[in-house]
Amino acid sequence: MSLEYYFDAESSDRKSFIVPGAKPHYNPDRPGQVEHIFLDLILEIPKESFSGTCTITINPIRDGLTNLTLDAVNLHIHTVQVDEITQNFDYDGEYLEIYLSQPTTIGKAIKVAINYGVEKPQRGLYFILPSEHYPHKPTQVWTQGEDEDSRYWFPCFDYPGQLTTSEIRVQVSQPLTVVSNGELISTEALASGESIFHWSQKQVHPTYLMTLAVGDFAEIQDEWRGRPVNYYVEKDRVADGKRSMGKTPKMMEFLSQKFGYDYPFPKYAQVCVDDFIFGGMENTSTTLLTDRCLIDERAAIDNRSTESLVVHELCHQWFGDLVVIKHWAHAWVKEGMASYSEVFWTDFEYGKDDAAYYLLNEARSYLAEDSSRYRRPIVTHIYREAIELYDRHIYEKGACVYHMIRTELGDDLFWKAINIFLRDHAHQTVETIDLIRAIEKASGRNLMFLFDQYVFRGGHPDYKVAYSWDNDSKLAKITVTQTQGKPDKTVTENELFDLKIPLGFGYSSEESKTFTVRIHEKEQSFYFPLEKKPDFISFDQGNNYLKTVNLDYALPELKAQLRHDPDPISRIYAAQALAKKGGLEAVKALAEALKEDKFWAVRFEVAQELGKVKLDQSGSALIAGLQDPEARVRRSVVDALGKVKDRPSLQAVEQLLATGDPSYYVEAAAARVLGSLVSATLKDQEVQVIQLLNQVLQERSGWNEVVRAGAIAGLAQLKTSVAALDSIVQYIPLGVPQPLRLAAIRALGAISKGQTPPEVERILALLADLAKETFFLTQLSVVAALGQMETPKAIAVLQSLATQTPDGRVRRVAEEAIAQVQGHIGADKAVKQIREELEEMKKENQQLKSRLENLEAKSKD
C-alpha cells in the first residue's frame, strides 16, 4: 500500500505512539484452513448496493467443531448453508456466528455459502457516481481491503494469516468492465443489458488482497515476456496512462532479475480509480492506483513520484503478495522493501547519486516523524487499530533498514538473501524472524545487532563529529559524540548505538584513505596517522547508516568537502554546516556550489541553505539560480527566496509567476512563496500580490490543480488580510475541483492565525460544516486546518470529528491535532475553556431537568 497523504505535525514535542485504547493484537485461533473463496455478486451501482453469495471452502483443523465465527461488518445476512443444508446463525453486525448442524471432521472440507447483501457500504467497497455538484465524475466501483476492511464487503476470516485461492464472478450493466485478481476465465453479455465477468486467482493470497474494480475503462495493452500487462484508465486519459505506467514491463524485468524470482502471477493490471483513499494498493496481480498519479506532458518534466508509486506497488507483488506477512506487526517487511525498491529502481534508472538522494529523503521523512510525532519500535503488536502502523517508521525507516542490511552484507550476499527469503516462503506467510534467518542462511551473518537497534527498538543515532589536525605529529583527531538529540550529554546507556562506521580522509587530488571504527560510547576520540593533512573528512563514508550528523569542522574543510567530496550526501551535509556557520565566506562557497555542482540535488539543497543565511549576497545568488536548467532546482530556489524576504526576491518571484515556468511545481512554489514574502516586511505590495494570485486562480486551472493550490497557499500566508480570506472562501463550495477545494480547506487553518475574532468565527463555522462530509480526504484537510488554529473552539470540532468518524486514521490525526491546538493556546487555557463549556452544559442540564420535573408534576395533576 502506498500513502499519498500524511500528517505534518507542527509540534516539536514527541508523544507516545501508544494512545489510550491501544492493546496487544494477536491473530485469532484457526478453525481450519480456508481453501477457496468464491464471490458471486450482482452490483446495482445506481443504488450503491450489491448482493450475492460468498462461498468459503474450509478444511477443519479439529474434529467436533460446532461453530464458526466470521468477520462481517454491516452486511445483511439472508441465509447460511453448509454443503447445501441451511444452518442457524447469529449476526450482530460485526461477527457472523454459524452453528454447524454437523460437527466438523478432520480432512472433510465443508462449503459454507452465505447469501447476503450490502447497501451503501461505509468501507471496503466504494461506489463513485456523478453527483449534482460533480456531474462529470465517472461511474466506478473499487475496493480497498488493507488492512481489515474486506469484512465490509464479504464475510471472511479477515486477517493476513489465512491464505486461499479465490474466484470472483460479478454482474454489472454494460458497458462497464470488471477487473479482478488472477485470470479472466469468462465474460458473458446478457440480453438484459448486463454483463458477467468471471475472474479466478489460482495462487493463494489473503483476504485483504482480494479486489474488484469496475468502470467504463480504456484498456491499454502491454506485455512482459508474453504475459498481459494492462493499464486501465478513464477513456480521456489514455495518453496520460501510457506516460505514467509505460515503464511497467521494464520494471517487471528489473525486479524479476534483482530478486532472482520471476514475476509470480499470470498477468499484471493497474487500474486508475477516482477518489482513491491511498496512493496505490497492491492487490494480487491487480494494483489499484489513484487517478491523481496520471501525469500529463508538463507534469512529466519534474514529477518522479508516479514512477516511484508504480514500482512500489509492483514490488509488493513479491513482497506482500507472493510472500505474505502473517501479522500487521510485521508489515514493515513488505512496506520497507516496497519503499526501498523506489531507491534501487532510481539507482537503475537515474544513477547512484539520485538513489543516494532518494534514500536521504526517505530517512528525512522518518526523522521528521520521529522528532515531531512519536518514536516507536518498527515491529510492535500494541496499537489501537492496525492502520496506525502505516507510518513513516514502516515505510521509510524500513527502507533505510534494508539499505543497512545491504551495506552489511554487500550486494551479492544481500540479493542472495532476498532470493532465499522469497524462494523459501513463496505462497506462505512470514514474520521478521524469517528475514533474519534467510540472511543467516545466505551469508552466515547474524544481523541481530542491527535489528535490535533499528527494528525492535525506536530511534537512531545523532552524531556530532569534531575534527582537528596536529601538524607536528601528523595526526588527525576525530571526536564522535552520540547526542541522540540531547545537547547536554544526558544520553543514557541504552540509547547508545553500537556500529562500525567508515571514516574517510579525502584529498582533492588523490584517493581518500578510509578507516573503519567502532562507535559505541557516548564520546570517543580517534587518532589517525596520515602522511599529509586531509582536505576534508567523510564521516560514515557512503552515508549508508540511518543517522543524523552535526559536523563541527573548520571552514576550509567544509568548503573543500562541498567542492570535492564525491558523495553528494556528504556535500549536502557540508552545505548545511557551512550555512550554520554563516558569514560571507560561507555564502560565497554556497553560491559557487549552486552554480557549479554537477548534481541537481546538491544544487537543490544548497539553495535551501542559502535561504537560511541572512545576507544580501545569498539573495542575489538565489536570483541567479532561477535560471537553473533543472526544474526541481528552480523550485527549491523559489522556496528559498521566500525566506530571504527582501524586495529584489519579491520582484524576482513575482516576475517568474507572471511570465510562467515550464514546470507546474515551480509556478506553484512561486505563488505560495509570494504570500510569505509580502506578509513579512513588504506590506505595501499586499494589494498587488493578492491581485496576481487571484489572477492565477482565475486563469491557471490545470493538472491536479497544482498551480492554483499554490496560489491558495500563498493567500493563506496573508494572515491579516480579509480580502485574502474572501478569495480562499470562494473555493470552498462543492463543485470546485476537488484538489483545489482541499487546498482551500487546509488554507483556512493558516489564515485564521491573524484574523479578527468575527472572521475566526466564520472560519470555524465553515470548518464545522465541512467536518460533516464523510469523504476521507476532506476530513483530513479539515483536521489539518483545525490543527493550526489557536482557539479552543477548534478542539470541540476536532473532538466531535474524532468520536464520529469511522476511519481510524482520521481519528488518530484528529486526536493529535487536538494536542496541537492545546499547544498553541496553552493547556491551561484549554482546560479553562472546556471547564466553562462543561459548566454551561451542566446549567442547561439542570434547566432541562427542572422542565421535565415540572411537566411530570403537571401530568400527574
Ligand SMILES: [Zn+2]
Ligand atoms: Zn506499500
